[in-house]
């Protein structure tokens with residue numbers, strides 16, 4: 075019997091796709107293969123796909139290898155990596171997408187062409203799954219990267235002092251280790267989609283070594299992309315009806331946190347517990363009016379609409395102060411922008427601007443993300459959100475968070491949303507696996523979704539929730555539901571810490587320490603541990619406490635043990 079044809083390793087697919095296709099091909103009959111070839115050729119002819127008719131009978135020429143290395147926290151870099159993979163396949167590369175969590179620097183040193191896409195988190199920190207990669211890359215004993223040709227795409231937010239720091243750091247370190255930078259780095263702000271796409275399209279052809287054979291004519295453009303939700307996007311969101319809105323914190327609480335229910339009926343949004351919803355907020359009309367007045371542009375209706383719906387009128391960066399200074403001659407000390415907003419700048423500058431000058435100073439209004447606090451198995455076509463309204467004073471002015479106050483105070487019937495999936499914050503595939511959830515404040519939101527899902531699935535794994543806030547009486551979010559879950563056995567353990575109910579502050583990490591022996595026991599029995607909520611005040615302390623607990627409970631090397639748990643996909647964080 076003649077052997078089945080198998081795709082060579084150089085085929086323009088990821089390894090797992092080659093394996094999957096080979097499984098199909100090797101199990102097929104000659105008739106089935108002929109049918110498939112005819113089907114693809116016919117499809118190409120009907121759709122005018124270039125090149126398919128000229129597919130050579132011989133194995134294709136070697137395609138230039140390309141590794142697209144991403145470091146992500148909330149998925150943007152990963153989505154761009156997938157987009158770059160598609161574009162690279164079309165250009166005749168053999169691209170492979172890799173998470174920084176899954177590569178060592180020794181493996182990196184063996185690569186030829188690398189496209190790095192990395193975001194910056196915390197205050198100039200790498201995404202958590204890229205921390206080990208960064209540490210190894212920056213270490214004194216990092217290997218030389220002389221063979222490597224690379225380019226860096228950096229994601230960030232200009233509102234942060236350390237704008238795109240991680241991309242900058244990687245770019246400089248790769249060069250210092252002898253790698254060849256083939257294209258200049260692009261540092262993207264929150265409206266990264268269009269500049270990042272253009273940069274990828276311009277950079278990929280440069281990454282392709284000149285001596286690689288031209289194989290474009292032989293590439294079969296068959297899109298094996300995962301079935302993506304063709305649902306609403308940031309550019310084309312869904313107007314979800316707000317069907318329920320309840321303030322959860324008591325009237326005497328110092329925080330102001332609300333439960334919202336949105337109807338997603340007809341949207342095509344199919345979320346999983348752990349995902350977030352992107353919200354396109356609107357600015358406070360009163361602030362838009364103050365900005366117009368300060369710029370001498372009151373009465374311009376179109377501009378007012380743009381300031382409310384489309385432009386960021388709250389962030390103020392050093393670059394905006396510089397741009398304004400060039401326009402008006404205004405001078406300010408370094409760091410003047412900190413804690414201030416555009417309206418402060420316009421008032422301090424006391425200069426009239428044209429509408430074009432004002433809009434030229436402003437960036438597009440970025441979306442905000444909220445963890446989905448429900449499971450579709452429990453609530454059908456709804457998504458529930460838990461939103462803490464942000465209010466604070468700075469430089470003598472009362473300020474409001476754009477989205478959180480828009481959602482909780484300016485009651486609108488509908489809000490524009492899109493899905494932001496988070497593949498890295500999912501319940502274990504095995505329902506028998508136990509889960510530990512650490513979610514103080516609004517960090518409890520995804521865990522409500524997790525618990526609804528575990529209850530609906532009748533999952534046998536144990537569930538342990540750590541919750542914390544300020545006061546038991548005013549701030550115990552979802553108290554009745556949580557107590558019901560405790561009663562009906564969905565929740566096996568609940569540990570709470572209310573920081574201001576006693577003279578000494580008490581936080582979730584204190585309750586973790588009190589339960590250290592059971593906590594270490596659950597982890598060593600294979601439980602998955604999830605942390606959600608405040609990145610700076612909570613997640614760092616929880617991480618330090620986990621290390622302390624493992625060391626106290628007999629670990630030879632607590633960091634190595636926690637790293638191993640993380641690599642095993644059992645230490646997952648969604649922190650902001």
Ligand SMILES: Cc1cc2nc3c(=O)[nH]c(=O)nc-3n(C[C@H](O)[C@H](O)[C@H](O)COP(=O)(O)OP(=O)(O)OC[C@H]3O[C@@H](n4cnc5c(N)ncnc54)[C@H](O)[C@@H]3O)c2cc1C
Pocket residue numbers: 148350355388413442443444445446460461462463464466467468474475476477478479516517519648649650
């Ligand atoms: C994946 C993800 C999930 C999230 N889930 C939730 C959730 O479930 N619930 C929730 O409530 N939030 C959640 N958030 C946070 C949420 O996206 C918003 O960041 C938050 O609601 C604030 O947005 P805003 O538009 O109201 O405030 P903004 O208008 O964005 O204002 C925030 C900015 O105000 C400034 N600021 C804040 N406090 C002070 C202060 N005291 N002094 C000076 N300046 C200050 C800072 O510059 C800060 O960046 C999540 C974030 C992410 C990334």
Ligand SMILES: Cc1cc2nc3c(=O)[nH]c(=O)nc-3n(C[C@H](O)[C@H](O)[C@H](O)COP(=O)(O)O)c2cc1C
Pocket residue numbers: 145146147148149150151152192193194195196197198199201229230231232234235236237238239264609649650
């Ligand atoms: C809590 C938080 C902290 C952040 N810190 C920074 C920062 O220090 N510097 C920066 O340039 N961007 C910062 N960003 C912006 C992210 O880099 C940006 O949202 C990026 O698109 C995220 O990409 P990712 O989804 O691939 O992680 C921060 C965002 C959040 C939510």
